[in-house]
Amino acid sequence: MLDLINVSYDTQIPNNVGLSEDKTVLKALEKWHPGYINWWNDLIPDKFQQSLVYLRTAVSVDPKGWAKFDYVKMPEYRWGILLAPQVEGRTIPCGEHMGKPAWQEVPGEYRNMMKRLIVIQGDTEPASVEQQRFLGKTAPSLYDMRNLFQVNVEEGRHLWAMVYLLQKYFGKDGREEANDLLLRSSGSEEAPRMLGAFNEETPDWLSFFMFTYFTDRDGKMQLESLAQSGFDPLSRTCRFMLTEEAHHMFVGETGVGRTIERTCQVMNENGITDPYDVDKIRALGVIDLPTIQKKMNLHYTLSLDLFGQEVSTNAANAFNSGIKGRFLEHRIDDDHQLKGDTYKVWDMVDGKLVQHEVPALTAINMRLRDDYSRDAAGGVGRWNKLIAKMGVQFEMKLPHESFNRKIGVFAGHNFDPEGNLVSGAEYDAGMADWLPNHADGDFIQSLMVSVTEPGQYAGWISPPKVGIDNKPGDFEYVKLHMA
């Protein structure tokens, strides 16, 4: 365990922000750190805390060798504070201050807006760790368990990154917000996390893969747009976080892919050609493709809700003030100020779905969501290639963006996954085919058994093509602590 009293922050915390000379932040972190360690210890079951996990630790920002792999006990993980290198002469990339030198300090007029964005981003990071806290017990392999913990510690590091910004740049208020990030907790009645999707439990591994593929991808999009921030420390922080986030999406995409692969393989081995022969497929201990589609419908639509209202004042303000850019802002060929530009958004007029043009500035959320949908479609295409390669007649499909929405113009209306407005009766009847129900959940849960032999995998999922850090198939990714 860390020596909490005599922790040497400069050696314990890999950083490139001159932590040892920064008395203010050092003092703040000293106060915050014990609470963080408590949070972590309360969260992850003790058995896993004591286990040695083969983890990647970010130690520098050198693109050639930013991380090291080694066995580490999670509470001793070195949560670093690393910002991507400062770009000489960087300017504010968008909005009314475009072209002016990027801010190195928080501009007073935007202090509140910026703080709120950082707090919301920071609130999601520990939330997912909380949501996934029980999954270690049912990991289908040591490889997957390691991936789970890798995602967890890195979300923890992302919390650190946001907390550093709050403590470094937002004074007393920032320190209070940093403390509140540890106070709120996913699903808590007392102080829930700020966004609804982060208060849902992640009940099984397929949910975890879907979450990392779809919901972490929302995180990626948010980080991408914050990486465009005119506030340089925020931009640099997010740029570096994105290098880690890629792994989370990898875990999601390959996790779902391996689940699909295993199902197809077992179907083929048993001569099942109809993917809708659900009972027969389930009897063989694998998850049928229609159920995987239903899980996808759920997680994709929950994630769309995270983008907020289609037309948003806050998003417009954030863009115009240069605090938050668009996805790949620097590659977009326009004035970067959206003067007079319009963007197409959905709207409900007299109960009908229509698209109309609104000032592009107000449609920043919608645009980011559209970018997200395109980004999310990539992996779905690869899953379909896999299914086709295995010779199974089935195609995964992202549902229409109107389906199952709780936020925005579609909320409160009954749309089917194709985007048709249907009657209440049709909707109820369709639900069994569209979204996972409790019986589906029970079935998936019944497959969730812990497999802890190195190189072995639960029957519902295929092994990965290659190991982490190019390790061989029987590598012991987690040396479990046996109490």
Next chain:
Amino acid sequence: MTRQIDFQTDPSQYRHWRVEYDGPVANLYMDVDENGGLFEGYQLKLNSYDLGVDIELADVVQRMRFEHPQVKVVIMRSGKPGVFCAGANIRMLGKAAHGHKVNFCKFTNETRNTFEAAEADSGQKYIAAVRGACAGGGYELALACNHIMLTNDSTSSVALPEVPLLAVLPGTGGLTRVTDKRKVRRDRADIFCSIEEGVKGQRAVDWRLVDEIVPNSKFDDVVLQRAGEFAAASHKADVAEGIKLTPLNRTIGEDGSLTYSTLEAQVDRKGGKVTITLHGPDSDAPADMDAFFAMGDQAYMLRLARELDDAILHLRLNEMELGLWVIRSQGDPEKFAAHEALLMSNADHWLANEVLKYWKRILKRLDVTSRSLVALVEHGSCFTGILAEILFAVDRSYMMEGEFEGDNRRIATVTLSDANFGPMPMGNDLTRLQTRFLGEPESVGLAQARMGEALDAGEADDLGLVTTILDDIDWEDEIRIFLEERASFSPDAMTGMEANLRFAGPETMETRIFGRLTAWQNWIFIRPNAVGEDGALQRYGTGVRGDFNKERV
């Protein structure tokens, strides 16, 4: 925005509020229908409100007192998750004409004062149970409650973000209640009113912004428990049942004239004036309060009150160019005195109390009405007691002196009653007579000594109760010239002059809200920094900030 606004509503028509009654506790849920805005062009998202939402709230509060006198505690809460109330709808404010904004704020202020005073007046205590964002007008709603409870979920906060967000003020009582009612230290208030995100948790208590914070998981239980404690501690007498407030009997003529059962308002568009004639009682006073109760809202004193209240609201909002209100009365002053006396001598009866408190509110509404008000005390009039109070609310009063040729109505008199010496105070907490005679307090005593006497013009003039008395020869010309002159003045100058002259004497929270805060807000409402094309209010929602003229004025 030329459509006529109707201030009458009833629970069957509510779109934004619902009430669940549970013995002495009423749960009042704000659940604004996004698509239920009074006008086109905006959606009432996040429990934001417009005048339509406030008209319903005013109706809820009024019915709470007359129809549900069993209620001792009202819990105001949100019917939407994650948000208490986001305040006045910004897009509505951005689109609204200046006059509408001003009228909207005035009515909102009056409604807040009404439920704020419900505890002192009627023993109905309002609790604000705040969960989720409570910003701007939302916090102003809570501020007007008697007790504010905030959930401690580390997210919910109370906030007045108008200044940083919109470049306007928390102008419907917000700034004033923070300092005068909650007694927040001014430097803390300064911080509170310049940050968007507001204050949450323990600090909200430490800074006196809320009365208590409650653990989120126990919030509903503690709110109910607190409501139960307040109800048990209440001194309000138990009342078995209330009376029904039925729809008013009102017709609007083609020219805009109004006819009710007890009054009419005759419109003279060319002259820019409306003549409001109040009719005295058409029957004898009920024998006792049981008889009054049996008559319910048809009892004369309540019927007249409701009709006058509606007429004031209607004319104020729908007839902006009728800048001059001439108020007359016709009827038997003794009969009126008898009706009033029944209430005054049974002031501890719940219904008598409610009717009298209602009259107090109506007279205050008249005080803050931005129209030139003039009363004509003619022969056959019945300016007695509460109605005589109108003479002290208006800017000028003229009284007929002596016999008029061909006029066989009863000679004009004014009769004072107990109602003129305490139960109908103005916003400054003085009676209208005390305010009138601020420099000669002995005149109040002299008038009081003549209580109950039917005072003729000479006597009323001697006592200083009317502005001018005019005989048969002068009456017609003098009145005509005065009315023509008045109608020719700048409406802005008139509004400003009258509002200043009406409220002599001490400041109270109420006069500070209606005077100081409202005046500043209305000034900001015409300044380019807020409402100009590049102002913050107009630009709100576009993502582009307001462009401010940095000159301090």
